[in-house]
Amino acid sequence: MESFYQLLLLLGIFIVALPMHSSSSPPTRLFQFNVEWRNVTRLCHTKSLLTVNGKFPGPTIIVHEGDNVQVKVNNRVPRNTTIHWHGIRQLRTGWADGPAYITQCPIGAGKSYTYKFTVIDQRGTLWWHAHFSWQRASVYGAFIIYPRMPYPFSPTPVRPDIPIIFGEWWNGEVEAIENDMMLYGRGPNSSDAYTINGLPGPLYPCSNEDTFIQRVEPGKTYLLRIINAALNSELFFAVANHTLTVVEIDSVYTKPFETSAIMIAPGQTTNVLLTANQIPDSTNMFVMAARPYLTSVFPFDNSITIGFLKYKTSNFEKEKQTPKLPSVPPLPPNLPPMEDTGFATHFLNGLRSLASTEYPCRVPKKVDRQVITTISLNLQDCPPNQTCKGYRDKRFFASMNNQSFVRPSMSLLETHYKKLLAGLSSNFPGKPPHEFNYTGVDPLSENMNTEFGTKLIEVPYGTRLEIVLQDTNFLNPENHPIHVHGHNFFVVGSGFGNFDSSKDPSYYNLVDPPERNTVAVPMGGWAAIRLNADNPGVWFIHCHLEEHTTWGLAMGFIVKNGPKPSQCVLPPPSDLPAC
Ligand SMILES: *[C@@H]1O[C@H](CO)[C@@H](O)[C@H](O)[C@H]1NC(C)=O
Ligand SMILES: *[C@@H]1O[C@H](CO)[C@@H](O)[C@H](O)[C@H]1NC(C)=O
Ligand SMILES: *[C@@H]1O[C@H](CO)[C@@H](O)[C@H](O)[C@H]1NC(C)=O
Ligand SMILES: *[C@@H]1O[C@H](CO)[C@@H](O)[C@H](O)[C@H]1NC(C)=O
Ligand SMILES: *[C@@H]1O[C@H](CO)[C@@H](O)[C@H](O)[C@H]1NC(C)=O
Ligand SMILES: *[C@@H]1O[C@H](CO)[C@@H](O)[C@H](O)[C@H]1NC(C)=O
Ligand SMILES: *[C@@H]1O[C@H](CO)[C@@H](O)[C@H](O)[C@H]1NC(C)=O
Ligand SMILES: [Cu+2]
Numbered sequence: 001m002e003s004f005y006q007l008l009l010l011l012g013i014f015i016v017a018l019p020m021h022s023s024s025s026p027p028t029r030l031f032q033f034n035v036e037w038r039n040v041t042r043l044c045h046t047k048s049l050l051t052v053n054g055k056f057p058g059p060t061i062i063v064h065e066g067d068n069v070q071v072k073v074n075n076r077v078p079r080n081t082t083i084h085w086h087g088i089r090q091l092r093t094g095w096a097d098g099p100a101y102i103t104q105c106p107i108g109a110g111k112s113y114t115y116k117f118t119v120i121d122q123r124g125t126l127w128w129h130a131h132f133s134w135q136r137a138s139v140y141g142a143f144i145i146y147p148r149m150p151y152p153f154s155p156t157p158v159r160p161d162i163p164i165i166f167g168e169w170w171n172g173e174v175e176a177i178e179n180d181m182m183l184y185g186r187g188p189n190s191s192d193a194y195t196i197n198g199l200p201g202p203l204y205p206c207s208n209e210d211t212f213i214q215r216v217e218p219g220k221t222y223l224l225r226i227i228n229a230a231l232n233s234e235l236f237f238a239v240a241n242h243t244l245t246v247v248e249i250d251s252v253y254t255k256p257f258e259t260s261a262i263m264i265a266p267g268q269t270t271n272v273l274l275t276a277n278q279i280p281d282s283t284n285m286f287v288m289a290a291r292p293y294l295t296s297v298f299p300f301d302n303s304i305t306i307g308f309l310k311y312k313t314s315n316f317e318k319e320k321q322t323p324k325l326p327s328v329p330p331l332p333p334n335l336p337p338m339e340d341t342g343f344a345t346h347f348l349n350g351l352r353s354l355a356s357t358e359y360p361c362r363v364p365k366k367v368d369r370q371v372i373t374t375i376s377l378n379l380q381d382c383p384p385n386q387t388c389k390g391y392r393d394k395r396f397f398a399s400m401n402n403q404s405f406v407r408p409s410m411s412l413l414e415t416h417y418k419k420l421l422a423g424l425s426s427n428f429p430g431k432p433p434h435e436f437n438y439t440g441v442d443p444l445s446e447n448m449n450t451e452f453g454t455k456l457i458e459v460p461y462g463t464r465l466e467i468v469l470q471d472t473n474f475l476n477p478e479n480h481p482i483h484v485h486g487h488n489f490f491v492v493g494s495g496f497g498n499f500d501s502s503k504d505p506s507y508y509n510l511v512d513p514p515e516r517n518t519v520a521v522p523m524g525g526w527a528a529i530r531l532n533a534d535n536p537g538v539w540f541i542h543c544h545l546e547e548h549t550t551w552g553l554a555m556g557f558i559v560k561n562g563p564k565p566s567q568c569v570l571p572p573p574s575d576l577p578a579c
Helices: 004-010 175-182 341-349 411-416 545-549
Strands: 029-042 045-052 060-064 068-075 083-086 112-118 124-130 140-146 158-169 193-196 213-216 221-228 232-238 245-249 252-257 263-266 271-275 285-292 305-311 371-380 395-400 403-404 452-453 456-459 463-471 480-484 489-496 520-521 525-533 537-543 552-557
Touching: 045 245, 060 068, 083 112, 083 221, 124 221, 124 271, 140 158, 140 520, 158 232, 158 341, 175 545, 221 232, 221 263, 232 341, 252 411, 252 480, 263 271, 263 341, 305 525, 371 452, 371 545, 403 552, 411 537, 463 480, 480 525, 520 525
Parallel strands: 029 068, 060 140, 158 221, 213 305, 371 463, 403 452, 456 552
Antiparallel strands: 029 045, 068 112, 083 124, 124 140, 158 193, 221 271, 232 263, 232 285, 245 252, 245 271, 285 305, 371 395, 395 403, 463 525, 480 520, 480 537, 489 525, 537 552
16 A cells, blocks of 8 residues: 555645654654746646746645644745745744734745744644735645544545645736736636636636546545635535535534535635445546635636546556546536525535534633624725726725725734834724615615725733624625634624624524634625634734735734733744845
8 A cells, every 4th residue: 555645646636745854742844835936837828827846736734733833935036925824823923824014024035934833732624825915826735734633523534635725727917917906996807717726627628638636446435625725716516426524624623514515715624524435437437526606796707627536446557647538527416506605505504613522612602892894895986097997987995894904014913013003003993883784785885985094903812702794785795705814713603684783692603603714704694703812913804805805805903912921922033024
């Protein structure tokens, strides 16, 4: 039996970034990330793609719970960059979190920065991605944390695990698309393809060779580590004739949940068990597919990426690397249609924390502070002397509580650490500036302007915080995946329409709510999340649809130091990039 890594290499699917060195407990895992251009071809378009170590998707990081991790990032392109370790708590090490101008200044051209952190009390599937402009379009990869204890579910999946990373591919330059959007204030060009592990699959022109094919042995159970690294799209995913059993989301175990398909928002991860228990036809293949879950009226990429599960046969070793694909690839009948909000809602409502003795659910039963915030698109009047090509010759923006977040020119964490934040700290409005029917028909259609600023909420260490995220109908209601840095949170409630503070909290799940780092807030609805603010520092809270973050759907969040030294943010590392 080949080893795990050999098998991966044999399959030619993933290049694993093996630790360069390890020592005694707790081990320190060292990695080297070179940010560099690489010519990559998809859909018969060759372009210079920003990559890590020349890989697309980037290398998979594999560590164990408790490990110290050091990733030296060498920036070898004439651009700024940063890397974010999405979902890693970064307890006291906010300096290693990555969002540009929030926790660090960018790593300049030709410069290096070593991200140092410890993986504390976390296990499962996370990922990493660039956190500067739209670089994460191609700069992303899996971050896998193996547990110290056996999996709390059965059957135990065989190795290797199967990473399934969704992404988007543009034939054009992503930088140009972003610049164009900023210049004219219009919606960005949508992508030309979705990808599974960087491969669009045969439903796209000139793409048969770029199809993800996973070989499986009949009767065995596999762990699929599914990551949505797409820039701007929530996705449905299904495998024909196979059910999926969700066992973990965002690196937190769940009660096993059997489903015909999943919905996964950008930023989220979902581990599912799949048993190869079907009787295949003569092709020995079953199709898998992902398509967008659509809640927007903006132009979007409505295409479908597919790959295949190929059952191992007695000829397995002799079979060619790329088997012949069906000439008309079928879609999995269990793949939900694009507008299936019913399925998305049913699926998300089925997710529950495991809440076992070993893995208790630490949801705050009471809260010390509640923040209610709208999450909204905006249509800004065109400033004089500008050409605006958004809707009605205006510019698109987005906001929380009518504040469109402006990134400062220096890292907020650094400013906070040096106590230079006076006046900036606690000025994010705790509730919408005025009440209206947020999800009514075209509210305030005449004035969809927003305000601009760098506003934050600040809470003392240990605060039990509730944030109610309220979608609005500005332009159109939309499902927004809201990501919180530095903390996991519990999704204690959600619903459609307007949050009703007198009624809805009585339906909260305070027993086994799903624990996540990214919540897909229902289209035209709300979600209530609770967290223990136990990680001192400055953190970013934002929509993980990149276009919305660019438009300002974000805020800052400060957790003050606690009284004990162990409750204080560590001093900045000496190689922290300067602005
Ligand atoms: C990409 O291809 C172009 C044109 O062939 C070439 O000039 C360039 O050096 C290549 N870039 C890389 C990173 O290989
Ligand atoms: C956006 O798409 C349009 C239409 O396909 C195309 O003409 C334009 O060049 C694209 N813009 C960028 C920046 O790629
Ligand atoms: C897969 O499911 C489809 C639809 O339910 C069914 O028609 C087909 O026979 C199944 N294929 C196999 C190989 O079991
Ligand atoms: C707009 O352009 C005119 C002519 O170039 C200039 O005089 C004016 O100051 C500009 N206004 C603003 C607000 O930039
Ligand atoms: C908000 O508007 C919607 C759609 O018009 C309506 O169904 C709902 O009753 C309104 N809610 C409130 C609280 O007025
Ligand atoms: C948002 O702020 C703008 C600019 O101050 C204002 O015109 C608009 O009415 C505000 N909208 C809401 C919903 O508060
Ligand atoms: C890179 O970041 C630095 C520090 O914020 C800034 O001064 C510089 O203009 C940026 N360069 C580019 C090419 O964006
Ligand atoms: Cu959004």
